[in-house]
Amino acid sequence: MKNCPLCSAAGGVLVAQTSHYRLIRADDASHPIFYRLIWQSHVAEFSDLSVPERLLCMEAVATVEQVLRQQLPPDLRPTKINLASLGNVVPHLHWHIIARYDWDNHYPDPVWATARRAPDAQQLQALQAQLPALDAALQAALAALAA
Amino acid sequence: MKNCPLCSAAGGVLVAQTSHYRLIRADDASHPIFYRLIWQSHVAEFSDLSVPERLLCMEAVATVEQVLRQQLPPDLRPTKINLASLGNVVPHLHWHIIARYDWDNHYPDPVWATARRAPDAQQLQALQAQLPALDAALQAALAALAA
Numbered sequence: 001m002k003n004c005p006l007c008s009a010a011g012g013v014l015v016a017q018t019s020h021y022r023l024i025r026a027d028d029a030s031h032p033i034f035y036r037l038i039w040q041s042h043v044a045e046f047s048d049l050s051v052p053e054r055l056l057c058m059e060a061v062a063t064v065e066q067v068l069r070q071q072l073p074p075d076l077r078p079t080k081i082n083l084a085s086l087g088n089v090v091p092h093l094h095w096h097i098i099a100r101y102d103w104d105n106h107y108p109d110p111v112w113a114t115a116r117r118a119p120d121a122q123q124l125q126a127l128q129a130q131l132p133a134l135d136a137a138l139q140a141a142l143a144a145l146a147a
Numbered sequence: 148m149k150n151c152p153l154c155s156a157a158g159g160v161l162v163a164q165t166s167h168y169r170l171i172r173a174d175d176a177s178h179p180i181f182y183r184l185i186w187q188s189h190v191a192e193f194s195d196l197s198v199p200e201r202l203l204c205m206e207a208v209a210t211v212e213q214v215l216r217q218q219l220p221p222d223l224r225p226t227k228i229n230l231a232s233l234g235n236v237v238p239h240l241h242w243h244i245i246a247r248y249d250w251d252n253h254y255p256d257p258v259w260a261t262a263r264r265a266p267d268a269q270q271l272q273a274l275q276a277q278l279p280a281l282d283a284a285l286q287a288a289l290a291a292l293a294a
Binding site: 045051054055058059062065066069079081082083084085088089091100107109110112113114 | 191192198201202205206208209212213216226227228229230233234235236238254255256259260261
């Protein structure tokens, strides 16, 4: 699709992909554990997918969620996982998968709200240090799902 | 679950329900076409569901989305559907299903962001007038899905 930024570029750090979807890591300074599951074909809405495609898509989203819940060390376990398919700005189906923490600068509001507090540099650095291992675990889990 | 507002009350205008989930209409003055698909059991995260439960849940979400896309008269067709499972405030699994319009007071930002403009009273009134027919169509579509 011409002029669609998710058709013309990966949209972030590419972590894994199949012919149906790809997982990228977004670059969000306040929320380092922020991934997007992007459907490879250009469709706007979740209900544009067929039933088997929806199942495939959401099992990939659930797999990412499970890795975020299970892979991190106990003191960095997310308080909550946030999932969202919005697409108002880029109407190409993509799921935001975000690990939220009770100390993050928007919590308990959505990450799109006005921040409630300053970012916690030390905690953010601890999360940043986990990203290589987390990316590797996500890659392995999605490869197992697709196998 | 004690102290969970979605275990102790419907959480909005009850539109339809099965033993697994219920659909309620939220009361959002700026976004009248705002529904929530609430899982009946108290689980916090989407990945707490089994694979068949996830399929059931997301087929219900997709059914609601399809009705919102198809049921409204052409001049009131949503610009975009927004789906989200956040649960930071109430960690009981529920999906927000929101019809968005390019004239709504947050568009293209998520509804949780700071409003960009004043609400359009005339358009909102036109949407409000559609709610009884929309609720009935949703009820019928979810009954057909569960049949």
